[in-house]
Amino acid sequence: MKKTKDILENNGINPSYQRLIIYKYLKENQIHPSIDRIYNDLKNTNPTLSKTTVYNTVKLFCEKDLLLRLHCDDKQMRYDINTHDHMHFKCTKCGKLYDINLENNLFDYDYIDNHKINYVHIGLKGICKNCLSDKKD
Amino acid sequence: MKKTKDILENNGINPSYQRLIIYKYLKENQIHPSIDRIYNDLKNTNPTLSKTTVYNTVKLFCEKDLLLRLHCDDKQMRYDINTHDHMHFKCTKCGKLYDINLENNLFDYDYIDNHKINYVHIGLKGICKNCLSDKKD
DNA sequence: TTGCATAACTGTAAAAATTACAAAAATATT
DNA sequence: AATATTTTTGTAATTTTTACAGTTATGCAA
Numbered sequence: 604m605k606k607t608k609d610i611l612e613n614n615g616i617n618p619s620y621q622r623l624i625i626y627k628y629l630k631e632n633q634i635h636p637s638i639d640r641i642y643n644d645l646k647n648t649n650p651t652l653s654k655t656t657v658y659n660t661v662k663l664f665c666e667k668d669l670l671l672r673l674h675c676d677d678k679q680m681r682y683d684i685n686t687h688d689h690m691h692f693k694c695t696k697c698g699k700l701y702d703i704n705l706e707n708n709l710f711d712y713d714y715i716d717n718h719k720i721n722y723v724h725i726g727l728k729g730i731c732k733n734c735l736s737d738k739k740d
Numbered sequence: 741m742k743k744t745k746d747i748l749e750n751n752g753i754n755p756s757y758q759r760l761i762i763y764k765y766l767k768e769n770q771i772h773p774s775i776d777r778i779y780n781d782l783k784n785t786n787p788t789l790s791k792t793t794v795y796n797t798v799k800l801f802c803e804k805d806l807l808l809r810l811h812c813d814d815k816q817m818r819y820d821i822n823t824h825d826h827m828h829f830k831c832t833k834c835g836k837l838y839d840i841n842l843e844n845n846l847f848d849y850d851y852i853d854n855h856k857i858n859y860v861h862i863g864l865k866g867i868c869k870n871c872l873s874d875k876k877d
Numbered sequence: 878t879t880g881c882a883t884a885a886c887t888g889t890a891a892a893a894a895t896t897a898c899a900a901a902a903a904t905a906t907t
Numbered sequence: 908a909a910t911a912t913t914t915t916t917g918t919a920a921t922t923t924t925t926a927c928a929g930t931t932a933t934g935c936a937a
Contacts, residue, residue, distance in 0.1 A: 617914085619915085653916045703853060724864075788886085792925085
């Protein structure tokens with residue numbers, strides 16, 4: 604288990620107290636949280652934390668490729684610390700967001716139409732298994 | 741060539757003047773425009789058009805599946821009238837958004853992990869061919 | 878045609894998310 | 908210890924989107 608401090612330092616990030624607790628929160632709560640969610644969950648134990656710091660820190664993590672920006676269909680941006688290849692499934696009924704593993708390398712193109720491909724995101728939408736089993740309508 | 745009026749009516753939309761010009765604009769300008777772009781381009785010829793009407797109309801088209809909401813990495817939502825299966829490629833250098841055709845049916849799963857799949861979006865990022873050929877740095 | 882009911886449009890105001898910024902606090906350096 | 912640099916904080920400003928209420932347009936019956 605790598606130390607959070609080392610992870611940040613290896614990625615060129617000065618491991619301040621706020622950066623450490625935010626990174627740890629993201630690792631321990633892989634729920635694709637929004638800024639607001641991160642802020643509200645952390646301010647209980649860290650009353651002096653500022654929402655601007657959360658914005659700044661999350662932006663920094665994204666720039667260093669430690670964190671991924673996730674567009675749900677919500678208004679708020681959400682963030683994903685899971686760095687393994689995976690897809691996202693959003694239930695259009697209950698709104699829950701699921702991680703789906705990418706077994707086979709569906710996408711290992713280096714180039715498509717002469718564009719260099721660096722990153723692929725696959726987003727799925729539909730009705731999740733829980734909503735399907737609720738045969739209430 | 742189908743008449744815009746018929747397309748709207750066939751989808752249960754009352755073809756008002758504003759809805760017609762907005763639909764025609766989207767068909768003739770497949771540039772994934774934002775609300776702002778649509779509004780600004782149309783208000784030249786339609787000075788009384790309200791931005792709220794653009795919001796309302798675009799929302800209606802999306803609900804009727806005539807139009808797709810597209811999350812770029814910009815702040816503004818963008819909209820896509822191209823209803824054929826295709827992917828999107830965003831150049832992280834110049835910011836341009838390209839349509840990429842989906843030749844093979846990469847994704848024809850009905851269910852994954854017992855979730856019913858209704859819609860798939862594949863988003864690619866990288867450096868586009870134009871930026872690649874600009875060997876200026 | 879006239880009057881009435883419904884639908885659509887408009888513009889302003891409000892809400893929500895994000896960014897800018899400057900002062901304060903913490904940390905590092907000389 | 909004094910100074911310089913980095914980080915954090917809180918407020919204000921900006922931006923996008925939504926709510927809403929009044930106005931205008933449209934459809935329909937008498």
